[in-house]
Amino acid sequence: MTAQTAEITVSAQGLSRKFGAHTAVDNVSLELKRGEILGFLGPNGAGKTTTMQMLTGNLAPTSxxxxxxxxxxxxxxxxxxxxxxxxxxxxxxxxxxxxxEYVDLAARLHRVAKAGRAAAVAEALARCGLADVAQKLIGALSKGYQQRVGIAQAIVHRPDVVILDEPTVGLDPNQIREIRGLIHELGANCSVILSTHILPEVESVCDHVQILHHGSTAFTDTIAGLKQFHGGRMVLLGLKRPPPAADIAAVAGVARVEPAGDTLFRVSFADNADPSEELARRAAEKSWGLYRLAPAQSSLEDVFVHLTQKEEQT
Amino acid sequence: MIFTIAGKELKALFASPLAWLVLTFLQLILAFGFLKRLDDFMQIQPQLIQMANPPGITELVAAPVFATTAIVLLFAVPLLAMRLIAEERRNQTMVLLISAPLSMTEIVLGKFAGLMVFLLLIIGITTLMPLSLLLGGSLDFGLLLSLVIGAALLAACFAAVGLYASCLTAQPLAAAMIAFSLLLGMLLAGETAADGLRGRDLQVPAALAQVLSPLKNFEPFAKGVLDSYSIACMLLLVAVFLILTIRRLDAARLRG
Incomplete structure (x- = not known):
């Protein structure tokens, strides 16, 4: 099993795609091992779909x-x-x-052997919760069910790599939860790549994240690494009687202070420093009225905004 | 794998009212033409008996029925073929086929085969009418077989052109218009060029121009002649348009 876990399922090196003069994807590389779930994150037009089309052979890369x-x-x-x-x-x-009929067709097209086809189709239908609507026409199904049929089609031949482009778009919260559960399940024995611009989705489902912006990779790491990269470096500081921001910035180890409301500040730490304790002591000393000192939540969103905007500036 | 795609296309054809409408109208037109011809034949039969070498019922009734089928196919095939690729592109379902472990050749041949099965069905019901004459007489089976082969090859030519037109656009109706214009243009150009060139005694260019006109190539079959050159012309036309379709779809993947 350990040998299998280490097996590399997807390896893409230096993918670029140009449409005329416009570069949609620029030198994107990725590598995925069996059992890993990679989240592709990026604003609309970042090149997520183009990258996925290339990975599935629907579009030939320029290089x-x-x-x-x-x-x-x-x-x-x-x-x-x-x-x-x-x-x-x-x-x-x-x-x-x-x-x-449709899932069976997908199985045939993917050359599932006749002997195991009925079982494979039944399994895909069951996993996607479609057993009850198996005899209905696809055109008569709701959007959520249609999305599930799409997923069933993608997993019926038990692929090693499952690539899902925005799998939870247009679904209600319950369905989203079900689909996420399914993705988790898939991740147990194959590799999954999914794209989304919903940030908590990546956090709750994926174990790797790759952020694309303007066609190139802005960030790539594990989710844990991402949280560490960010969560450890920024706190939300709430003060009832806030001093000038410069006073907070004067605390040793504080790199940057941004106001995030009347009494809230986003405090970025310098590298390898954790001035939380010092901040608390200083607040008590000067009677700033500390009521909140917490790691900045919605971490992914911050990283996302941070990375994408940073890139724009350069 | 080609059969899987062919089966899918057939299912899609029969799921749409178009296929049934085409079959219905074809049957109406053919039945009318057939009965009219049969009536005429009955009236002139006394004169025919006095002739030394009279044309048989197959020549006088079956051949015109197949000629009608040929004309109906010219109109019907562009409509039947228009959805094959254009609609898949419009509905973005082509991705399913392209993502599957299939070569573009298999996809195109599968779609072509699916349409051909339907067209052979049309030819089949066309053949049933002359066959019904067996109830009260005998037929020239050689001529009938030649007609069936000719009609099948003609249908294949139309289908290949229709399939190519369908891959040029994402609008099925536009595809039908392109196919129809292409066919009509080829028929006219091929026919006039062939006749004109032959008039000036340019045999080789005339023979080449004949490739363009499937209807011209159908003529020998209607006389019961299995002309190998006509057969080659039609097969060549089918091959050219299928290859063009495959290349076009492969290029779409490169171009995006």
Whole structure:
């Protein structure tokens, strides 16, 4: 099992894609091992979908290489594609088919052997909670169910890599929770790449995150690394009688102070420093009326804004 | 794998009212033409008997029925083929096929095969009408077989052009218009060019121009002649348009 966990399923090096003069994706690399869930994060137009289209062989990259489980996607496209399950932004559904017919078709197209096909289809339907609507026409289903049919299509051939482009868009909170549960389950024995611009989604589902901005990688690390990168370096400071910001900035180890409301401040720490204790002591001493000293929550959002805006400035 | 896609296309065709409408109208037109021809044949039969080598019922009734089918196919195939790729692109369902472990050739051949099965069904019901004459007489099976083969090849030519037109656009109706214009233009150009060039005794260019006109190539079949050059022309036309379609779709992946 340990050998399997270490197996690299997706490896993409130096992916670039140009549309005429416009560069949609610029030198993006990623590597994923079995059992890992990678979250692609980025604002609209950051190149998430283009990258996924390239990873699934729907779009040829201008430069770069992709290999799926060691199989080169461009030299042996059919072998590599057999190991990928892909749910595009718009689920590719045939409205005139029933759910069962459609998932069965997807299984045939992915060359699932006849002997195990019925079982594979039944399993995919069960995992996506579609067993009750198997005989309904896809066109008659609600958006949430259609999305699930799209996921069923992507997992029916038990791929090693599942690529989901915004899988929870347009779903209600209960359905989102179910889909996230399913993604977790998938992550147990294959690699999952999902794209989203919903920040908590990445936090709750993924164990790796890659932030794209203007087509290039702005940040890539594990979720834990991301939290550490950010959470340890910034606190939210609430003072009932706030002094001038310069007074707070004067505390040793404080790198930057930004007002975040009348009495709230975002305090960034300098590298390898933790002036929380010092801040508390200083606040008590000078009677600033400390009522809050907490690691800045919504951490991903901050990192996101921070990274993407930083890039814009450069 | 080609059969899987062909099956899917057939299912999609029969799920739409278009296929049923085409079958219904075709049947109406054919039945009318067939009965009219049969009526005429009955009236001139006394004169025919006096002739030394009279044309048979197959030549006088079956051949015109197939000629009608050929014309109906010219109108119907662009409509039946328009959805094959254009609609998949419009509904963004092409991704399912492209993401699956299939080559573009398999996808295109599968779609072509699906449409061909439907067109063979049309030819099948066309054949049933002359066959019904067996109840009261005999048929020239050689001529009938030649007609069926000719009609199948003609349908294949139209289908290949229709499939190519369908990959040019994401609007099914536009695809039908392109296919229809393309076919009509090819028929006219091929026919006039072939005749004109042959008139000036330019045999080789005339023979090449004939490739363009499937209807011209259908003519020998209607006389019961299995002309190998006509067969080659039609197969060449089918191959060219299928290859163009495959290349076009492959290019779409590069261009995005």
């Amino acid at each position: 770069g290489t992709i290999s799926i489980c060691g199989v080169d996607l461009f030299e042996h496209p059919t072998l590599a594609k057999a190991r990928i399950g892909y749910l595009p932004e718009h689920p590719p559904l045939y409205r005139e088919l029933t759910v069962l």
